[in-house]
Amino acid sequence: MTKNKGIFFTLASGFLLKTVILCGISSLALAQENTSSQSKMKATDLGVKTQELKDIDEEITNARLRASTGSKSKFSIQTEFGYSGGSVGSPIGKTRPKLDAGPIVPDYTAAYGSISGKYRINERNNINLGSGIGLTTPGFEGQRSELQDPYLSFSHLIAINGYQNVLLAQITAHSSKSNLDAKNEYGIDFTHTILTNIGKSKWQAGLSTALSYEGYSGFVSKNAQAAQSVIGFYPFAEYAFSDNYSFRTVYRGSTFVALRSATEKLLWSEATQSMGVGMTITRDIYLYPNIQWVWRDLRSDKTNVALSANINFF
Secondary structure (H helix, E strand, O other), rough: OOOHHHHHHHHHHHHHHHHHHHHHHHHHHHHHHHHHHHHHHHHHHOOOOOOOOHHHOOOOHHHHHHOOOOOOOEEEEEEEEEEOOOOOOOOOOOOEEEEEEOOEEEEEEEEEEEEEEEEEEEOEEEEEEEEEEEOOOOOOOOOEEEEEEEEEEEEEEEEEEEEEEEEEEEEEEEEOOOHHHHHHHHHHEEEEEEEEEOOOOEEEEEEEEEEEEEEEEEOHHHHHOOOEEEEEEEEEEEEEOOOOOOEEEEEOOEEEEEEOEEEEEEOOOOOOEEEEEEEEEEEEEEEEEEEEEEHOOOOHOOOEEEEEEEEEEO
């Protein structure tokens, strides 16, 4: 077992431990609230006023976080969709430039997403069971679609001292042809998103931390340059124009990858950024059209046009 692999398992274990601790604290708090509600019935009989359990929307106020964590119903359908398009000059073409410095390397445009059934355990905890959806070169000859990579996830929502937090743990069983050809059998992902208001202004600032590990059953040429482990730190900011529209930007300059061919080394990925408009259609429908660029080679023909959408049903 390589040193780097051990580092990532240590990080993953620490992250999972923190998740479990936070979930435990939340569950304890919920138990206390339930006990309080029982006492509240007795207090009500005595004519004493009591406070109702808080709606989670009073804690998680950010529109994107609300939509990305699903409906407030006990059972619901949660979907996420995205489109990685071409450059600003050719947004709906068949190919798009890779966001790397140097010569333009074309890649196929793609639509992707996921659909899952969600069970809401309580105000703060959710379980999702779903599958990914892939569509390569949408609208062009050679278009390919595939239902792929079933997954199971657990999410936890909590606000602490004005800081909104969403923690997610997910395990994916890879079933797509590209993953199977590369002997990539499963993936484990941990993410933590935290944000807060900046004073009394309309600005919010936050940080998303992501840790992933890919489980391979063997070494083949197709997976030599694939990522074994990835860790990333992505600061972001939002400015609310109104309840329905906001400016949003994300900086991706702290992504580190360990390749299958050299798991003992951490390689830095190119610093990229996205900027766009967040559109809140309803509480459960959120759209984010945006453009993306690479900082080390800033030019219009090296941009990507993209769209992400969170849509929840029931």
